[in-house]
Amino acid sequence: MEHHQKTLEIIEVCQVPPPHEKPITSLPLTFFDLLWLRFPPVNRLFFYQTSNSTFHSLVPNLKHSLSLTLQHFFHLAGNITWPLNSPNPFLNYVPGDAVSFTIAKSNSNNFNHLCSNLCEAVQTQPLIPTLNITHEKASVLSLQVTLFPSFGFCIGITTHHAALDGKSSTMFMKAWAYTCSKLIESPKSLSLPENLTPFFDRKVIEDPKGISEIYVKEQLNHGGTNNRSLKVWETKNTKEADAxxxxxxxxxxxxxxxxxxxxxxxxxxxxxxxxxxxxxxxxxxxxxxxxxxxxxxxxxxxxxxxxxxxxxxxxxxxxxxxxxxxxxxxxxxxxxxxxxxxxxxxxxxxxxxxxxxxxxxxxxxxxxxxxxxxxxxxxxxxxxxxxxxxxxxxxxxxxxxxxxxxxxxxxxxxxxxxxxxxxxxxxxxxxxxxxxxxxxxxxxxxxxxxxxxxxxx
Incomplete structure (x- = not known):
């Protein structure tokens, strides 16, 4: 692992906010969300092959289009929190919240190997962004762009499972990609099509049986009493070093x-x-x-x-x-x-x-x-x-x-x-x-x- 870390140079770690600050907004976690409150994050890597001519505009376009996309998905710049005065955890956005965006450069020429059908699992680990998770607060989205000069780039996305399921996180990536591609083609046309316009209203998830209350009690009683910690469970890595x-x-x-x-x-x-x-x-x-x-x-x-x-x-x-x-x-x-x-x-x-x-x-x-x-x-x-x-x-x-x-x-x-x-x-x-x-x-x-x-x- 240390050897692979040395081949990666972190160029910048920045925070990308929505283009305009939104008012304080809280989203309740439904019982569907509460199931995953302490599950480990989900990671995906998207590898793209490009020519060197695109590299000078690549990061600025990705960063600018990310900010524009967050105008529609600004809740994802917020954090999950569970204050002592709140009976339930919730997703909270406050002005100034932003998504962590890391830019790195690989000094290795293993891009094609990483894109092959068989690759050492340890080689992908440095490409994965991490979420900022403490007992009190958990970010829900983190991104990393890793450049492989002369070969291409990789976009890593890490999401908190209590905020996004697979369909949701993929829709965010598609919306970001759509915005970026339109930014390159025609900067004046940046609205999202209907199939990529997110719907966040939690009221559509009805809960007449009080399932959320049952789940909250179970989360509070897991590992003690009144356990409001947002630390996720450690996944026991059962895979060997040669995985x-x-x-x-x-x-x-x-x-x-x-x-x-x-x-x-x-x-x-x-x-x-x-x-x-x-x-x-x-x-x-x-x-x-x-x-x-x-x-x-x-x-x-x-x-x-x-x-x-x-x-x-x-x-x-x-x-x-x-x-x-x-x-x-x-x-x-x-x-x-x-x-x-x-x-x-x-x-x-x-x-x-x-x-x-x-x-x-x-x-x-x-x-x-x-x-x-x-x-x-x-x-x-x-x-x-x-x-x-x-x-x-x-x-x-x-x-x-x-x-x-x-x-x-x-x-x-x-x-x-x-x-x-x-x-x-x-x-x-x-x-x-x-x-x-x-x-x-x-x-x-x-x-x-x-x-x-x-x-x-």
């Missing part, structure tokens, strides 16, 4: 063949989603790789509740509006020849429950159930192809690579659309080198073992 981040792809052809194979084996014929077959395939390969000693494992994935609430809320709502859906598996069943089918059946059943149940069914116990996860082996997934992260173009072309680095510590795998514009799915995960080689083998050959299918490259 590597691997990116894998399922093309539309592979996905279609997985669906065709599943239809010949499933007892009940259903319309299969790309999400279900992709997760089932990755989990099958991952369980074979990890040599799990426990009898059972659980898989959790997030469900966007915006369109599922009654009444539904707008897609541009900024905040958290996701629930976790849990699936339990017997490990031995996943290791058998039809492990993919058993995994898929479990995911299909969980997806069916989403359609059949009221979306907030059992919400009163969501937080207490999350605390029980430490007692089970939990596999999870982050991101979504629907976020379309490869469309985040600041005016210098689409990303060469997008990396959710926060999964490096959690053991989750990530999903996004393929960077190859082929409507495939890109999968990211972090393992030590021997396990990554084993996973790559299973990923390439499991589909082939189903018969009459080519291997996944």
């Amino acid at each position: 590597v981040k691997g990116l894998f792809e399922l093309t539309p052809s592979h996905i279609q063949k997985l669906k065709e194979h599943a239809q010949t084996k499933l007892k009940n014929k259903v319309k299969l989603s790309t999400f279900s077959v992709t997760c089932a395939y990755v989990l099958t390969c991952l369980v074979k790789t990890e040599h799990i000693e426990a009898n059972s494992v659980a898989f959790i994935f997030s469900v966007d509740c915006r369109a599922r609430l009654n009444p539904p809320i707008v897609a541009t709502y900024i905040g958290n509006c996701v629930k976790g859906q849990l699936v339990h598996f017997e490990v031995n069943g996943l290791l058998e020849d039809d492990g993919f089918i058993k995994t898929l059946e479990g995911i299909i059943e969980a997806l069916n429950r989403i359609q059949e149940e009221e979306v907030l069914s059992g919400a009163e116990t969501w937080m207490s159930r999350m605390k029980s996860f430490k007692d089970i082996i939990l596999l999870s997934v982050g991101g979504s192809p629907r976020f379309e992260v490869y469309s985040v173009d600041f005016g210098w072309g689409k990303p060469k690579k997008v990396d959710i680095t926060s999964i490096d510590k959690t053991g989750a795998f990530s999903l996004s659309e393929s960077r190859n514009d082929n409507k495939g799915v890109e999968i990211g995960l972090t393992l030590n080198k021997p396990k990554m080689e084993t996973f790559a083998h299973h990923f390439a050959h499991t589909l082939e073992s189903f018969g009459r299918f080519e291997k996944v490259e």
Whole structure:
């Protein structure tokens, strides 16, 4: 780690405010937000390849467009706080608040390696910005631009999970990119289109069951009494020093063949989603790789509740509006020849429950159930192809690579659309080198073992 830190030169650490000060504004945290109050931040890295001719204007354009974007997202320049005189924590903006914006320069020529499908996880750590979090106050957004002269640049974004879910943070990045690209093309046209105009009104999240009150009590009683500390939980890094981040792809052809194979084996014929077959395939390969000693494992994935609430809320709502859906598996069943089918059946059943149940069914116990996860082996997934992260173009072309680095510590795998514009799915995960080689083998050959299918490259 120290070696990699030496290759990075911090040029400037500044605070970027909205272009015009806003009045003091407080946003309550809904029960969707309160679930994540002490969860570790989420990190993403966006790598862009550019020519040296763009470097003289790159940082000024990014900084100016960020300020203009914060005119619409000024709440994100604020902080989460939980004063003694407040029964609940809240997101607070006061005039003078700003977003931390770090500009760095890499003295290494490893840009192309960082953008490759296989990279040492430790090499990305210096590119990740940090949030300023104390017991009393927590910033919600931090950004870092790292320049790789002669190669390109990387934008790192770190967000507080209690302020933004994945859809929200991606929408912010798209709004910033849109503003920056328009600033380059036509400085007079800087309003955001409707699909990128944020909606912050928390009143749309109705809470007739008093779920927020239940969650607040649980947060206060966690680790003591009247615990208002905003320090996030430390993630136990289970990854070895030689951990590597691997990116894998399922093309539309592979996905279609997985669906065709599943239809010949499933007892009940259903319309299969790309999400279900992709997760089932990755989990099958991952369980074979990890040599799990426990009898059972659980898989959790997030469900966007915006369109599922009654009444539904707008897609541009900024905040958290996701629930976790849990699936339990017997490990031995996943290791058998039809492990993919058993995994898929479990995911299909969980997806069916989403359609059949009221979306907030059992919400009163969501937080207490999350605390029980430490007692089970939990596999999870982050991101979504629907976020379309490869469309985040600041005016210098689409990303060469997008990396959710926060999964490096959690053991989750990530999903996004393929960077190859082929409507495939890109999968990211972090393992030590021997396990990554084993996973790559299973990923390439499991589909082939189903018969009459080519291997996944």
